[in-house]
Amino acid sequence: MIPTAQQQSDWSDPKSISTWWSTPSQAHFHRPYSAELVASLRSPFAEFWPASVQATKLRQTFSAHYAKGTASVTIGATDVISAHLMADAGYDTIYVSGPTCSTMDNATQDFGADMADYPYETVPNKVRQLFRSQLMQHKVSATRRFRGEAVAALDVDRLVPIIADADTGHGGQTANMKLAKLFVEAGAAAIHLDDQVPGTKKFGAKTAGRVLVPVEEHITRLLAVKLQFDVMGAECMIIHRTDAETAGYLTSAISPQDRPYIIGCTNPQLRPLVATISASFSTSKSQAEAVEDGWIASAGLSTLDEAVLSQNPAEYSKWKAASEGQNVAEALATAQTLGLGVQWDCEAARSREGWYRFRGGIQPAIDRAVACAKYADILWTRTPATVEKDLEKFAKEVKERVPGAMLAYNLAGDIKGTDSEIKAFTTKLAKLGYVWQFLPLAGQSGTAVGVNTPIRAIKDDGVLGYLNTVVRPGKAAGVSTLDYAWQGGPVADATVAAVTLW
Numbered sequence: 001m002i003p004t005a006q007q008q009s010d011w012s013d014p015k016s017i018s019t020w021w022s023t024p025s026q027a028h029f030h031r032p033y034s035a036e037l038v039a040s041l042r043s044p045f046a047e048f049w050p051a052s053v054q055a056t057k058l059r060q061t062f063s064a065h066y067a068k069g070t071a072s073v074t075i076g077a078t079d080v081i082s083a084h085l086m087a088d089a090g091y092d093t094i095y096v097s098g099p100t101c102s103t104m105d106n107a108t109q110d111f112g113a114d115m116a117d118y119p120y121e122t123v124p125n126k127v128r129q130l131f132r133s134q135l136m137q138h139k140v141s142a143t144r145r146f147r148g149e150a151v152a153a154l155d156v157d158r159l160v161p162i163i164a165d166a167d168t169g170h171g172g173q174t175a176n177m178k179l180a181k182l183f184v185e186a187g188a189a190a191i192h193l194d195d196q197v198p199g200t201k202k203f204g205a206k207t208a209g210r211v212l213v214p215v216e217e218h219i220t221r222l223l224a225v226k227l228q229f230d231v232m233g234a235e236c237m238i239i240h241r242t243d244a245e246t247a248g249y250l251t252s253a254i255s256p257q258d259r260p261y262i263i264g265c266t267n268p269q270l271r272p273l274v275a276t277i278s279a280s281f282s283t284s285k286s287q288a289e290a291v292e293d294g295w296i297a298s299a300g301l302s303t304l305d306e307a308v309l310s311q312n313p314a315e316y317s318k319w320k321a322a323s324e325g326q327n328v329a330e331a332l333a334t335a336q337t338l339g340l341g342v343q344w345d346c347e348a349a350r351s352r353e354g355w356y357r358f359r360g361g362i363q364p365a366i367d368r369a370v371a372c373a374k375y376a377d378i379l380w381t382r383t384p385a386t387v388e389k390d391l392e393k394f395a396k397e398v399k400e401r402v403p404g405a406m407l408a409y410n411l412a413g414d415i416k417g418t419d420s421e422i423k424a425f426t427t428k429l430a431k432l433g434y435v436w437q438f439l440p441l442a443g444q445s446g447t448a449v450g451v452n453t454p455i456r457a458i459k460d461d462g463v464l465g466y467l468n469t470v471v472r473p474g475k476a477a478g479v480s481t482l483d484y485a486w487q488g489g490p491v492a493d494a495t496v497a498a499v500t501l502w
């Protein structure tokens, strides 16, 4: 179904924008800005974005999965061939992953580990490439039908919605907006945004000590993207991702919502960590690290709640009730008002970079998902490893607090169990509400494994190796990208014939 709300006549009419915002795809979003503001930011010319059609299709896909307790299980596509073959195989979403772009399609071609430090057009460029190829293949099918062919492959929907990695949004709000715009222009149906600090991303899944922004700052990021979508009249979906499970730090202690996870020093004998390090400063990094380790070992690090509980157990409930919803500064003032004299200092525990210490885990991930539900379509926690009971807890608590919430999960390939348990895993997660599940690197690794066989065989046996490992098995399996039609032959033939007079 093509979104119809944004016609030329009412494109700049705030009333029509408000009407669009009350439709099912939009109604759950909380917008602190007005339809009048959005109208004022719009182009004088009504815009139509194919990405909106793709997003509408994606929403329908996810809603149908949610209703049935099934999921879209997908992989990161490396290139137009895998994207095409995924459509053949019946995938209903395609993922574009950061590491694939950083190692293969970085906009500056400065390849390397995924630190999300590539120029921000990198992932949109990849989406554009895949989407334009999908459009081309759609045309190939249409011209083949036009000339009377009737084969099943022509019924395959080539326009599988693409979901892409927007990392942290690559900067401040205006950068977030420009990035979102590139994704819409490129044809992305959905993008995911995480709550890490730009420039601090860690490589790989297990690396602990990620640095988060306060939850409100992450919401601002989601809102910047949503505002851009609204300005463009785009239906594109937003996937909230939190890295709270692997977090070790937070840039600011300002947020009441983050306070339960901020860690402080309870040992009054210690000078602040940074002062201790600089007092013993030496040129050796390992010595500085040893000083830090020693400091941490004697700091009695804990959350403020834990500090009050252990230092004033009798007053704990009173304190808990009085400090509800307060940030660190307020909660410490409350402790003073209650005469608790609690020994706890999160300033002293700040890292050398000035970051506050944060206790990562499933609970802050749940809290962040709940806090972001009004600003996103799908909620995702990036886990360091697959721990089934945590995934169950995440799903249960998030859905209790946000009825109907749809969830995502990066399968990352570390699921343990027998083959049949591993096979059943995605179905199990689907029943919990994880409607979108993906293996980001399966396309990249699968391409490597796939091409390795002919590479070896041709080296050993020349053309015979090619016949044995590419041509014959390719034909037997009906690999459609080996066909002349995939290269666009029917479109070229039809257009050339159409304009040739003799």
Ligand SMILES: C[C@](O)(C(=O)O)[C@H](CC(=O)O)C(=O)O
Pocket (backbone or CB within 6 Å): 076, 096, 097, 098, 099, 165, 203, 204, 205, 382, 410, 412, 440, 441
């Ligand atoms: C999903 C992810 O953002 C990606 O870009 O593919 C990465 C993948 C990975 O490092 O395994 C992530 O989860 O951070």
Ligand SMILES: [Mg+2]
Pocket (backbone or CB within 6 Å): 097, 098, 099, 114, 165, 167
């Ligand atoms: Mg990524």
